[in-house]
Structure formats: structure tokens, C-alpha cells
Amino acid sequence: MPDSTTDTPAVSTNTGFLSAISQKQRGVSIELDGVSKVYPGQPEAAVDDFSMRIEPGELVMFVGPSGCGKTTTMKMINRIIEPSNGSIRIDGTDILSMDPNQLRRHIGYVIQQIGLFPHLTIAENIGVVPKLLGWSKSRIADRVDELLQTVQLDPEQFAKRYPKQLSGGQQQRAGVARALAADPPVMLMDEPFGATDPITREKLQAEFLRLQADIGKTIIFVTHDFDEAIKLGDRIAVLSDRSQIEQFDTPARILANPANEYVSSFIGQGAALKRLALIPLIDAPLRPAVDGAPQITLQDSLRDALNMLVLTGAAAVNVVDVDHRVCGSITNASISAVLNDAQPVAFAAEGTR
Template identity: 75%
Template structure:
């Protein structure tokens, strides 16, 4: 059994950490009593500070179990887990979890607590003052685009599913943890709400730079959100661990190809900005509809198809700066595409 002695120095370091931290899982195995095969077997991975890592795989492959061993909701049978070089198995589990944000699909808000009280749970456990907690609650509600004056004193039942999910994210961020664990947090929402929540979370992550492990069964979500994706098979065996662009361009085997499914080229286009393609001269005869230079090539292609024109003009801050055609989009999938950029990075 792991030593559960509280190491206050490590916890203090975690609490004070700005941005993200590195996480190392070294030969982690989880064997449940009475089961012949391990739930997770000899799993190793290094996550860099500020990375958003997606775990994707079939139901029962151990992705949630692997994630839960990081904050010791589930205790590993063997192996080591280190955050910023410190062994988390030497810490008190309850104290450790107060310094790691955790968001689940079912949200888990306390129904008889107000939204403000839900967000304040961990700061209260950490002994924050009332004034500091109130300030943090207001800050986080604004961060997730919920007006404190409107939502702070409501109860979870008075919010939509998407709003509740935002509160779940705010609660996980309450003590400003350097690590966040997210277990299919948007899976229970409808497609439109899920897409909005994904976009909002990516915007938020661009500002806060947490180290995040994100479990999903949705490969499209993994492509859209992840810095790197771990495609997992039975017992959390890693079939490929790489950037979305590299996985789409160079799947490691047939198993990974089965996750990508049809339309790999279109999925790759969604990862490439218009500025990565060769921009031609502005075309005065092009349709009035334009595409912004910060849009993806998938959006540019959609615009070309919808307008029926041979070219579409590209804008910067509303002004036309050039145009793009089908040939330029196709060329961007070649040597100048995402696989090459991922390798150079």
C-alpha cells in the first residue's frame, strides 16, 4: 500500500503553482482483487506543463481508471505517479484532491447548495477567508460567462445543462489548481451546447494554461481540443500518442484508423488555418461571402462549396487581403500540412 503521509511542502508547492505542471505516470498498473486481467497494465506517459491531453478509447479500456489514479480516487496497484517531480503516492489523498480540479460528465453539483456555495466548497476546505472566497466566486462566474448577479444565488435546478456544466468547470478551478482532470465533461449535453462548451473551454485554457487530462469517447472532440491524443486499447495500452495532426496524417495502425473513420482529410483541414495555405491575389469577381484569415481551411472549403465559386476572398480585420482556391487547400494537405508542422515543432 502507498504511504499516505501528508507532505505539506509538496501540497504548498502545488497550491502556489501558476499555470500547469508536468505529470509522469511510470509503469502504472491497476489490478482489482478477483479479476484475472488488470484494468490498467503497465501504463507510462509524460504530460508537459500546460498540455491538454485527450484520452480516447472504447468503453471499458481503462481511460477513466487511469485518470482517477492521478488524484488517487483509485489507488494504483503498482508504479509511480509524479507531479512536478514529487511522488503523489506519498501524499494524503484527500489533501491531494483539493489541489487537483476534477470535472465529471454528471457535473455533481450539490442540489441544495447555491451556485456560489458549490464553487466555494474547496476554498472553504482550504481555509480561505469569506472575502477571498466571494471574490473568487465572482471572478470564476465571469470567467465562464455567467453573470454573478444573476447566477450566484440560484440553485442547480434553475440552470440549464450547459450552464450547470460551466459551473462544474468553475468549481474545479476554484482553488486555481495546476492540474485538472476531466471525465467526459460535455458528453451529456446536446451537440450545439457541447460545441459551445468546447469553444469556451479552449478559450479559457488559452488564458489559464492548466495541465489537463481529458477523457472522451468522441474522437472529433479529441481532435478539436487536444494538444496531444492518447488512443487507448484494452487495459489502457497506448496505440498512438501524438498530436491530432500527426494521428490524422499518419495513423500508427488499423486500430487507430478505426477511430479516425471516414473523412480524415476533412478532419485535417479543420486543424489548418487559412494562413498556412498559399494566398493568391484578391479576386474582384469572387462571391461577396468571404473567409477570415484565422478561420480553418475546412471553413474555407465549406465556403467554396456553398458559394459555388472557384475562389473565395480572404479578409483580415474585415479588409480583403487575398483569395484562396481548391488547389491551395489541397496543397496545404501535402508537404506544408499539419504533419510537417507537428514534426518541426
């Protein structure tokens, strides 16, 4: 298209920074400082004085009810929504003074409705940003192949298809591939798995975690599903109205020690069980092995162990390593002890409810 010249201004103050961060595909820091968004004609700010620092390679979950401003906050990072106040820095550089189109080509974006272009093939969809960045045709083709494999879509089968010929789950994978196309150091994800059925969602989440372990992007992931937040997040920001941060911590610490009633209500029932799911047996103190007890592997969580205890009715389960050597056993009492030792105060508080 003839407007490629206007899309890539010859003189740009940001190209240096953008090419610098695009070398850092492993993630960069994001800092929001006193960021607010006030819509004209509305008495209350949608986002009020939001400050947060996100470490390179971190997967931060924004959790909160609908309308709390979590999506608005996220969308200010790629300037889909322009902040009214405050500053946002990526890798230490202020992004509000940049050309927004240039900036957005270096930030991956995945939304619930996916937003694949229906008139383009999957390969063309994935190639949109590389094309904007002026990559050669062969480089784009190679990248498309690589990405389709990364998201487990067979390039032979899917590259030439149109979005409507894919299932919801496949479309969402293509959406993730498209967001990763130019290997951006930052990804913004707005309830990406929210519209999929529970089985597909679980599968996509597991794949996404494996992918993130590989690529280590800095990711902001918006969800209203606290369980999804626990499952995926390195840290979770629990947000209330006007995007106020009620608590910002690791899943384990939020579960063990919710900052206030609001956070507790968000965690919902069964906080202890959710915590157990986060603790691998490797981190649990083991007791001597018991003859004839059922077995569970070291990679499983305390929740899996509890599940087996309840199912089998045994007093203990033996924990085995990958080579099937028995390392020790775990009992109801030792599971309780882990919960109590970790956060005695929180656990007591939870007991009184």
C-alpha cells in the same frame, strides 16, 4: 465541522510541495510511469503498464471506447482509484506517498454527471474546496464572484440558486467553476460535456478553449468523441483495451499519419476534412488574388475555404485579413497541395483505402 482538525494534519510532509504547486497555477508536468491497475478477482488488468509524460499547461485528451480504462487511468492521478503498480509524479514529486485528501484539493475534477451538491447553493458548491483549504469568508466570496463571471454565469443571478434551478449547461459551467475554485494547476475532466445537447456542447467547448487559453492548466480530458478530442486537445492519446496507448500525438499528426488500423478506425470517415479544419489559412500557401471571387478571412480554416468553394462553385476564394485587405486566393488545387505536402505518405495511404 469538528473534523477540520483531522482534515488538516498539523504535521504533513506534503504541504511544502502542495503549496509550491499551488503557486504554479499555470500548470505543472504530470508523469505516469508503468502505472497498472488490477482489480482483485479479475484476470486482466484494467490498466496495464501505462507510461506518459504530460507537459505543463498541456491539454491532453484520452480517447478510446467505453471500458478501455481511460477513466480508470485518469482517476489514478487524484487517487480516486489507487494504482496497483507504478509511480505518478506531479511537478516531479511522487503523489502516491501523499495524503490523498490534501492532494485532491489541488487537483480540479469535473465529471459528466457534474456532481454538484444539491443541498448547497451554487456559491456554496464553488466554495467547498476553498473552505477546506481554510480560506477566509470574504476571500471565498470574492473568488466565487470572479469564477462565476469566468464561466459566464451572472453572480447576482446564480450565486444563491440551487443546482436544480439551473439548466444542464449552466450546471456544467458551475461544475467547471467549482473545479477551478482553488486555482489548481491540474484539472481532470471526465467527459464533462458528454451529457449536454449538441448546441450546448459546442458552446461549452468553445468557452472552455477560450478559458484554457487564459488559464493554461495542465488538463487531462477523457472523451470517447474523437471529434471533441481533435477540437480541444493539444495532444491526443488514442487508447485501446487495458489503456494501451496506440498513438500519442498532436491532432494534426494523428489525422495525417494514424499509427495503425485501430487509430484509423477511431478517426473514422473524412480524416482529410478533419485535418483541414485544423489548418488556418495563415499557414496555407496563397495564390494571386482573383477578381470578383468570394472572400474569406485569414482566421478561418482550410475547411471553411473548401466549404465556400463548394457552396459558391467558384474556382477560387480570396483571403482577406482583418483590415479587409486581400492577401491572395485559395483554390481546390492549393488545398490538396497542403494536404499532400504536409504528409505525403499518409495521404497516399489514405487514398488506397
